[in-house]
Amino acid sequence: MLDYVDLEADLSEEERLIRDTAREFVDEEVRPDIGDHFEAGTFPEGLITEMGELGFYAPNLDHESTANVGERAYGLLMQELEAGDSGVRSMASVQGALVMYPIHAFGSEAQRERWLPDLADGSAVGCFGLTEPDHGSNPSAMETRAERADDGGGYVLNGSKTWITNAPIADVALVWAKDRSAEGSPVRGFLVETDRDGIETNHIDGKLSMRASITGEISLADCYVPAENVLPDVSGMKGPLSCLTQARFGIAWGAVGAARDCFEAAREYATDREQFGGPIARFQLQQEKLADMATDITTAQSLAYRLADLKERGDLRPQQVSMAKRNNVRTCREVARTAREMLGGNGITTDYSPMRHLANVETVYTYEGTDDIHTLILGEDLTGIAAFE
Numbered sequence: 001m002l003d004y005v006d007l008e009a010d011l012s013e014e015e016r017l018i019r020d021t022a023r024e025f026v027d028e029e030v031r032p033d034i035g036d037h038f039e040a041g042t043f044p045e046g047l048i049t050e051m052g053e054l055g056f057y058a059p060n061l062d063h064e065s066t067a068n069v070g071e072r073a074y075g076l077l078m079q080e081l082e083a084g085d086s087g088v089r090s091m092a093s094v095q096g097a098l099v100m101y102p103i104h105a106f107g108s109e110a111q112r113e114r115w116l117p118d119l120a121d122g123s124a125v126g127c128f129g130l131t132e133p134d135h136g137s138n139p140s141a142m143e144t145r146a147e148r149a150d151d152g153g154g155y156v157l158n159g160s161k162t163w164i165t166n167a168p169i170a171d172v173a174l175v176w177a178k179d180r181s182a183e184g185s186p187v188r189g190f191l192v193e194t195d196r197d198g199i200e201t202n203h204i205d206g207k208l209s210m211r212a213s214i215t216g217e218i219s220l221a222d223c224y225v226p227a228e229n230v231l232p233d234v235s236g237m238k239g240p241l242s243c244l245t246q247a248r249f250g251i252a253w254g255a256v257g258a259a260r261d262c263f264e265a266a267r268e269y270a271t272d273r274e275q276f277g278g279p280i281a282r283f284q285l286q287q288e289k290l291a292d293m294a295t296d297i298t299t300a301q302s303l304a305y306r307l308a309d310l311k312e313r314g315d316l317r318p319q320q321v322s323m324a325k326r327n328n329v330r331t332c333r334e335v336a337r338t339a340r341e342m343l344g345g346n347g348i349t350t351d352y353s354p355m356r357h358l359a360n361v362e363t364v365y366t367y368e369g370t371d372d373i374h375t376l377i378l379g380e381d382l383t384g385i386a387a388f389e
């Protein structure tokens with residue numbers, strides 16, 4: 001397995017254990033039929049509780065229902081899951097970084113007690129509703145709104161969210177909405193149980209990317225939630241944006257896993273496949289591709305490791321996460337394309353992983369801040385001048 005500059009030599013016992021557990025899980029539970037799920041456009045739903053039992057949801061949170069491991073261990077977990085499929089890593093990312101993290105960081109004690117144990121073991125599924133049909137890259141322009149109910153105690157939500165991972169199977173949706181009853185209409189987080197009146201979640205069909213992942217819409221029509229369902233400790237865009245920083249950290253690691261899986265498929269294929277009387281790996285053109293891929297993956301992997309160190313000591317800035325998300329997903333996109341090319345005609349099938357990863361990475365390139373948006377974040381950080389508008 002590619003680890004060209006021996007980064008894994010420095011792993012602790014615990015980190016090795018988590019990496020190996022996730023790697024074994026992917027080999028035994030994901031690889032055998034992920035191609036079929038991708039073709040069918042289904043998520044292997046049996047894995048949801050299995051991943052919970054293995055402690056794959058937000059193990060980096062400090063809570064009695066989670067494993068409380070370090071950031072590097074968490075990163076390795078995301079890396080190994082995405083080596084299986086981006087849809088599997090997305091499941092863990094959304095549940096952990098986008099639902100459990102905000103409940104842990106900004107929730108009340110009652111909200112933590114109600115949701116964290118069930119989300120941690122996979123007996124409940126959560127989703128994160130930020131994107132709207134007319135507001136993707138600029139979520140601060142969101143139209144979904146909350147108004148105080150007539151009883152004065154709760155809120156009534158109206159609006160719609162789209163492209164929401166796991167919405168159709170979620171038990172709880174964390175919906176970000178503007179609180180019209182507060183001065184300045186700040187964005188607040190609302191925990192909406194999906195069996196409430198006034199909320200509907202529909203499946204989005206026709207995806208050609210991230211096919212082994214469930215995606216949907218959320219419609220809110222006069223949906224009442226009690227006041228105790230509001231995340232009490234955050235107000236404004238800081239709420240959703242801090243969740244995205246957590247998830248993007250996982251994506252920076254995950255992209256390394258998908259890229260590595262493509263590289264390994266290409267390396268194996270090149271040494272097995274014979275043309276012109278010998279393996280294609282003997283051709284300099286193929287060796288150059290492998291050399292470029294290995295170098296780019298190693299660079300991305302090094303950045304991910306550094307990010308984990310900064311996060312562990314509390315020094316990680318969101319802009320640094322943007323650099324890693326942007327670079328590592330770009331690398332993955334390029335590596336997946338080259339690996340697919342090296343597999344010739346066989347490369348376009350689900351018998352091999354590169355084309356599936358290549359299709360998936362189009363989503364990863366777009367969600368959690370598009371490549372363009374991360375470019376602008378870096379541009380602003382480097383110059384002090386914002387170029388978003």
Ligand SMILES: Cc1cc2nc3c(=O)[nH]c(=O)nc-3n(C[C@H](O)[C@H](O)[C@H](O)COP(=O)(O)OP(=O)(O)OC[C@H]3O[C@@H](n4cnc5c(N)ncnc54)[C@H](O)[C@@H]3O)c2cc1C
Nearest residue numbers: 128129130131136137163164165210363367368370372388
């Ligand atoms: C499979 C999948 C799962 C998803 N899961 C979730 C989820 O769980 N929860 C959630 O809330 N969202 C989710 N998303 C939504 C995702 O985050 C958005 O698609 C993304 O933020 C981009 O928004 P958009 O699609 O509206 O594109 P737009 O914002 O309309 O962008 C279109 C194009 O314009 C470019 N662009 C936009 N603004 C600028 C600018 N200022 N300068 C230069 N170029 C610009 C973009 O880079 C892009 O190329 C998911 C998306 C997909 C595809």
